[in-house]
Amino acid sequence: MATLTEEDGKWLLTCHIVASDYNWPFCEISINFFNEQEQPTGQGIDLSSFTSVYVKARYINQEHNSLRFQLRNFNPLYGQFDDQGTWKYVGIEFWPQRSPQANEIPLKSLQVASWWIAEQKLPIKYAVPEFTNVMMLELSTGNNIQPGQYVIELEHIKFTGKYFTNNQVLLFLISLWACSAVGFLFFNLSWSRKQLIETKSKAEELRQLNQLLNVKTKELKDQAERDPLTGALNRAGIKTIFTKELEVLSVMFIDIDYFKSVNDRYGHTVGDEVLKAFAKLISNNCRFTDFLARWGGEEFLLVCPNTSLKDAYDLAQALRNIISHHQWIQDIQLTASFGVAQQGDESPTAFIERADKALYDAKVRGRNQVVISEY
Template sequence: MEHRKLYSITLVLLLVITFVAIFLQFFLLERTLVLRPGDTKYVSAISDQSNGGSSVARVIEKDGKWLLACHIIASEYSWPFCEISIGFFQAPGSQKGEGIDLSTFSSVHVKARYLNKGHESLRFQLRNFNPAYGRLDDPGTWKYVGIEYWPQRSPEGNDIPLKSLQVATWWIVEQKLPIKYAVPEFDNVMMLELATGNNIQPGEYLIEVEYIQFNGKYFTNSQILLFLISLWVSSAACFLFYSLRLSYKQLSETEKRAEDLRQLNQLLNVKTKELKNQAERDPLTGALNRAGIEKIFTKELEVLSLMFIDIDHFKSINDNYGHAVGDEILKEFSKLISQNCRFTDFLARWGGEEFLLVCPNTSLSDAYELAQALRRLIRDHQWTNNIRLTSSFGVAQLGDESPTAFIERADKALYDAKVRGRDQVVLSKSQT
């Protein structure tokens, strides 16, 4: 009794701690970082002159906003740009090589726009420094992580999930970066840049930036998850050590139950195999025939979905290639479907080139997906004599009806598939 009481108290305490931690993470402990004129230092304007271009950029503060005046000038440099840059590595208290950790933020809201008509896109990017592959004295080795977007589509500002930011491919190639580092990093961001978009044309541009706000949590979801996992694992380990004898007994009982379930599963598999082996089969294709399929529609098997399959224009195959080739097509067709459906499904040859596929414990939507997959498989398969083959499908789900009515509904759906042009799947209306 004491053992059970301790177990109950511990479990309740762990559940309470887990609930509180999840609640705080998702509904409280919100964290924001707002960058705006007056509160943010180390803001500068940069143009392609740093890369041998001729464009001119200037940033000023006006009415509590940044204005980036950009004059794009054509030159030998192929990718002209202007940008506003905010440096974090110069912030008071930062150490050499230390930027800002943005890894706990999940998104950034950028309130920026072009004030004059012309180019529409902007590039938002972060520059992260990692000493494993970068050099502090060479900003070109700081990882480019960014995204291009169109601010005019959202006048109230744009929410950018940080997970949507990508490492620039040209930068990975230029740095010959190892694959393990070719992923976004936000744990040591040295700079934030908001630049004109790609393919900008020569001209005068004026970009207004009201603010940039990062939104996130004090702790990442991974950190909370790691804390909860550690808490539960350590508690489980302590309790397991305390209740070792009981654990041995429970383990023995569990093994016995597992053995019983294994034997029961073997028995069920044998019974299922016997049921399938007892069914009568079509001598040509090896599929069940009408007599065999009747045994499937019994109280012991809960048949949920059915598809009626017909080989399109099969008569022309017999006429053009002979019945021997037609028989080979039928055998290969039956084999192809049997190999690409589930073990629990039953395939029957209904007559001529018509087949039934009975799918126990299968919803109408799942049967439809299977039918579409089989239809594409039949269409793309390499048939004998390079014959091009397609099939039509009628799919129905069992309702409050007799097996005969059930099959007739699937047959009617098949007829509709043929009328609509063949090589397609048609669902039957539900029968209640």
């Protein structure tokens, strides 16, 4: 859990880190430099003219813990605006000083996260820090943080460089303090205020910037709950279903038969459209109490609360028939294999593995069929 409050001109981020299966728990303040409410343009801000950033932040209830300062840069040559996972992670971990001075971080000391480079499989020429189109700024707890209660005090974040423009300074500061009164901004940026009120166009510019920028504090989860392609839940999103007390719970693993041949023959764009249509077809033909998750690739998991094994089997057979007779894009012929299981006195992991084994058996038996796993 995380909350953000303002006190005496300073921001207090209160975090409760709990032990979990996720190896890198954290909480953060995230500042967006793009408007999520309007049509996305992929346009952030250019910080390439700055040389250093001064971060005046510290833990006020813990010592010897690190903070992580991070910028997220979007480059359309290799990234996708609607997939934040493709925005480049450029950051550094530091231990805040206990002094009246802010922590100076030279921008040249920021590094691209090696795990992100490996995940995106980028060419070497793109594996360097970029600051020309920064979409997001993040200040978070550092690595290896232990479970407990943490309070981070943030007084300010200031960028410095040889060349300053009124637009650049306002763009950063307004995004940081958008949730405060405009008068509070004027008080802290008096020199900017004097320039803004000189002309009517400058006042209009401030109004537009104030509309376009927002500061958002969020309670972070280990992963996003929705698959960005199909809109179905992902593994993190479906996890909570297995923590509920249900007398009867059945699941079915669903795998599109020979899906690789679709990508090979028609291309990945058509393959993505098939996946989206497949998820929609399943959702439209199961009960509103059922939960669909994309498990990975062309494999889906349908969780059916309060459903017996027989009812789950009947539903799987009905879905199998609907899939095989559906009119797919470009007249592609599709079938699917199903593995069905009902939860017994076992862990959720063992339960899902049984359904997965039944799916494997369905493939071995020739695909386009339903196999039940008996407990």
